[in-house]
Amino acid sequence: MAATPPAHLSPRKKPRQARAAMTLDAIFEATIQVLLAEGLHRLTTTRVAERAGVSVGTMYQYFPNKQSLLYALNERYLDIVAEKVEKTCRGKHGATTAEMVQALVDAYWQAKTERRDVTRALYRSAVELDNEALIEAFAQRVDAATIAMLASASDGSYVDLHLVNTTLLAVIFGTVRNVFERNLTASMEADIRSQLTTMCLSYLKAASADRAAR
Amino acid sequence: MAATPPAHLSPRKKPRQARAAMTLDAIFEATIQVLLAEGLHRLTTTRVAERAGVSVGTMYQYFPNKQSLLYALNERYLDIVAEKVEKTCRGKHGATTAEMVQALVDAYWQAKTERRDVTRALYRSAVELDNEALIEAFAQRVDAATIAMLASASDGSYVDLHLVNTTLLAVIFGTVRNVFERNLTASMEADIRSQLTTMCLSYLKAASADRAAR
DNA sequence: CCTCAAAGCGAAGAATTCTTCATATATTGG
DNA sequence: CCAATATATGAAGAATTCTTCGCTTTGAGG
Structure with missing residues (x-):
């Protein structure tokens, strides 16, 4: 699978420490929750980060954009x-x-x-x-x-x-x-x-x- | 059909003159075009109005919101x-x-x-x-x-x-x-x-x- | 224990978007 | 031709959103 996503959609980096892996999980889970609770048009990077309990900057460390x-x-x-x-x-x-x-x-x-x-x-x-x-x-x-x-x-x-x-x-x-x-x-x-x-x-x-x- | 839309989704008024009916048609058509050409996340009231050849204000005369x-x-x-x-x-x-x-x-x-x-x-x-x-x-x-x-x-x-x-x-x-x-x-x-x-x-x-x- | 890389932070600028409202123009019936 | 009504305008304020970057904290290997 994974038909190598186009550059602008590729993750910036992979987690190397366990801590980072947990952060990523939290971000994904938060994304789903926001999607459900607020809908796609209210899915903002800030809201996701907030829900995940991390800062926006952290999110942008792994993903170049929403x-x-x-x-x-x-x-x-x-x-x-x-x-x-x-x-x-x-x-x-x-x-x-x-x-x-x-x-x-x-x-x-x-x-x-x-x-x-x-x-x-x-x-x-x-x-x-x-x-x-x-x-x-x-x-x-x-x-x-x-x-x-x-x-x-x-x-x-x-x-x-x-x-x-x-x-x-x-x-x-x-x-x-x-x-x-x-x-x-x-x-x-x-x-x-x-x-x-x-x-x-x-x-x-x-x-x-x-x-x-x- | 038409299960009486909730108030916030109901049109503000119906067109009474032929001119207004054409305007509405243009707006709907423009909406489709923008949707196709730009996608949902770039569907803005301004863009729709522009494409329809009317002003944003006109759109808001008929619809209370996007x-x-x-x-x-x-x-x-x-x-x-x-x-x-x-x-x-x-x-x-x-x-x-x-x-x-x-x-x-x-x-x-x-x-x-x-x-x-x-x-x-x-x-x-x-x-x-x-x-x-x-x-x-x-x-x-x-x-x-x-x-x-x-x-x-x-x-x-x-x-x-x-x-x-x-x-x-x-x-x-x-x-x-x-x-x-x-x-x-x-x-x-x-x-x-x-x-x-x-x-x-x-x-x-x-x-x-x-x-x-x- | 110490150092370097990894991970995390979040205020703030730039950009975009929604919506209103005071004003202007067009249409219609009398 | 003249109100009265229906339509149309679009600049601008308020709000939201994306993304960056200089800085801090944490973890891992030597």
Whole structure:
């Protein structure tokens, strides 16, 4: 991942002492909190520093500007999610399609739901960010993982695995985000999650049936 | 729609003369352009006014603040999209499920794609906006339309129409947005669109089969 | 314990932004 | 043609925000 961020978004330096690492953690956490409590347009360097319990100057020691802070935050988060998905995919090599889809939806949903506040904060932060490259890198990483998994399925293969895979991911990612943006009850959410799995499964069945028919 | 916006987001007054109506149009259009050309964080009242060829004061004659401008813009747009979906749904009453899904996906995709620049601009503008109510109103309006349509299907019914419907919408809306956020080739996009239709269809088939099995 | 590098500080300048209001111009109905 | 009303103007004050830099404090290795 980490498609080497453009210079103006790269961190200035990495922490060398334990103290500095804690400071960085505090800054990231503070960023999320401010994002949630005040929104993107009230996310100021001063406020973040204050909340983190450090001075603004400290923040600028690590990041050349506000954007780079948000960039780093997104990078960190996407990395975690990507890793979870990759791990899940590796764990399901050779399994049945049904197991794979189930696991994939669960893993992604879980990763996003674990700390839904953070997820929401990051969806917001990303808007005003030149992070297409970041998203793209994330997408490709996940793509590779899921393709490898699906290709190893014990119970079916697809004419256009690439297309099927891309579709699957677009649908899963998109649906999760959409659900996040609405204010549904927990049970409604759980229901949709399960329906989403059903939907993906029936799609894959149809897609391989398609193949058989040709 | 239009769940009466909170006071601080309501327009100050409506245009009474043709001149004023043109001014408003210019302001909205300028807002979109600035959003696209500069991004949300550079969307300032001054810049919008300048681009619209009016003075800032004029803008403040109609909107009490910047937020209310964005709110009104979103309202206007969501209204158009909702109307298109409603019209499509009315047109498919009594049709087959397959026709309905096809039409729904097409209508929504089309509405969002017609001016993809505008769509993108609005996705951005909405982030920093207290527009949950707006989204909710939109969702309910579309919900009602699609439920009514599906309930009239000539070839199937569902145990939990409500859930099926909500899922369908979450998936369609989410997928469209996700596709928008990536930079896919036109043909890849078209492919996904068609796959999405397939997926929705196979889901509905599975959902009604479920019913039959109980 | 001492020195050098790492980390932290925060007041303050430069820039940007929102919003108002006193004033000026345009339109319309009588 | 003349009020009365609707529109439009834009300079300027108040507020907010980003970022720097000279200085202090802390930590680690010798």
